[in-house]
Amino acid sequence: MSLTIGVDIGGTKVGGGLVDENGDVLATARRPTPADDQAGVIQAVKEVVDELREGREIEAVGIGAAGWISSDRSTVMLAPNVSWKNEPLRDKVTAVIDLPVVVENDANVAIWGEHRFGAAKAHRSSVLYTIGTGVGGGIVVKDNLLRGTHGVAAEIGHIRSVMPGGRECGCGRTGCLEQYASGRALTRAAREGAAETPDKAAVLLKLAGGDPDAISGRQVTEAARAGDEVALAAFDAIGYYLGNSCADMVNLIDPGVILIAGGVVDAGDLLLDPIRRHYEEALANRNQVPFAEVRAAELGSKAGVIGAADLARHRDIVP
Ligand SMILES: [Zn+2]
Numbered sequence: 001m002s003l004t005i006g007v008d009i010g011g012t013k014v015g016g017g018l019v020d021e022n023g024d025v026l027a028t029a030r031r032p033t034p035a036d037d038q039a040g041v042i043q044a045v046k047e048v049v050d051e052l053r054e055g056r057e058i059e060a061v062g063i064g065a066a067g068w069i070s071s072d073r074s075t076v077m078l079a080p081n082v083s084w085k086n087e088p089l090r091d092k093v094t095a096v097i098d099l100p101v102v103v104e105n106d107a108n109v110a111i112w113g114e115h116r117f118g119a120a121k122a123h124r125s126s127v128l129y130t131i132g133t134g135v136g137g138g139i140v141v142k143d144n145l146l147r148g149t150h151g152v153a154a155e156i157g158h159i160r161s162v163m164p165g166g167r168e169c170g171c172g173r174t175g176c177l178e179q180y181a182s183g184r185a186l187t188r189a190a191r192e193g194a195a196e197t198p199d200k201a202a203v204l205l206k207l208a209g210g211d212p213d214a215i216s217g218r219q220v221t222e223a224a225r226a227g228d229e230v231a232l233a234a235f236d237a238i239g240y241y242l243g244n245s246c247a248d249m250v251n252l253i254d255p256g257v258i259l260i261a262g263g264v265v266d267a268g269d270l271l272l273d274p275i276r277r278h279y280e281e282a283l284a285n286r287n288q289v290p291f292a293e294v295r296a297a298e299l300g301s302k303a304g305v306i307g308a309a310d311l312a313r314h315r316d317i318v319p
Contacts, residue, residue, distance in 0.1 A: 003018060003020060003056055004059050004062065005053065005309060006064070006304065006308035006309030008106065008304040009033065011133075013031065014041065015028065016028065016045075017305035018056070022117070023310065029051040029052050031044040031047050031048055038084065060102065061102075062315075063093065064105070064109035064110070064304040065089065066105070067084065067106075068155075069104055069105045073102050075087060075088050075089065076089050076103065077151075101312070104308060105151075107154070108307075110297070110304045110307055111138030111139065112308075112310060113299050114126070114297050114307070115307075116307070118299040118303060119259050119295060119298040119299075120140065120257050122257075123256025124140075124142050124143050125141050125142060126139075126255045126257050127246070127253060128297065129157075129246075131183060133182060134157055135181050137157055139255075157177050162176075162241055162244065162245070177245055182238070183263055185238050186217060186220055186264060187215060187217045187220060189234035189237045190234040191215050192212075194215060194230050201228060201229070201231070203222075204219060204223040207223055220235075221266065221270060235270050239274025243278025244278055246282075246292075247283050258295075259294075259295060259296070260294065260295070261303065268296070272294065276294050279294055
């Protein structure tokens with residue numbers, strides 16, 4: 001049996017999984033992500049790998065990390081979570097674990113997991129949105145990750161055609177999709193709505209102790225389930241931008257399926273229904289040309305670990 005390890009370097013934890021060739025996770029390990037401590041992150045990765053490899057033959061390690069990864073899959077050119085700039089992550093990890101290492105963007109490893117073993121496995125081309133604090137994107141075209149010339153393709157969250165000149169984004173520009181369609185955007189829409197029309201936000205305000213600024217993402221979901229108008233409008237607002245973005249992806253990629261992943265997906269149809277409605281409206285006059293279904297991803301938080309481990313297994317086939 002061929003075993004590889006997938007590691008997901010997140011903002012709060014470094015999570016790892018021992019994965020077989022069927023994409024099954026046989027064991028997991030995790031460490032907290034040390035904030036602003038680059039050497040500490042390498043050490044956390046080493047500890048996770050050491051815990052998982054004990055007594056076993058491991059072929060390679062795949063690492064998923066948020067940020068812009070170089071096209072040779074060695075260097076994190078820029079990362080928001082751990083303040084990396086041109087960090088030679090692959091070589092540093094290889095030096096301490098002595099196994100082949102592949103580094104890939106976190107949304108890319110997630111769609112690769114879904115493509116190989118999850119909700120996109122029936123399709124050769126697919127698009128994935130991860131809706132969390134921000135909006136991540138991954139694209140597979142004809143069984144290959146779309147990585148682009150410099151390794152930084154598929155940054156769907158930073159497509160800014162939705163609102164040029166709009167809200168400021170962490171990437172340094174304005175009007176990116178992420179500012180209108182993320183979990184943070186959901187909470188912002190609910191807070192603004194509750195402040196403007198408190199009579200339509202009775203459930204929401206009750207949950208937040210009467211203070212619109214105290215409204216959390218979880219409370220927006222809970223209030224929407226109870227029929228709160230402002231909470232439902234907040235889901236509709238991010239669904240509008242996501243649905244239209246999905247329609248753009250149909251025109252650009254023509255995927256077999258479009259997946260929605262990330263923390264906000266716990267809201268289920270509260271999120272998926274508005275996305276689908278706006279998506280279908282945006283494609284309504286397309287003269288009966290078929291288009292992709294929009295559905296929830298399947299592998300949840302394991303997608304990254306499974307995808308990274310599989311990319312490590314197939315490390316010699318550079319897409
Ligand atoms: Zn941006």
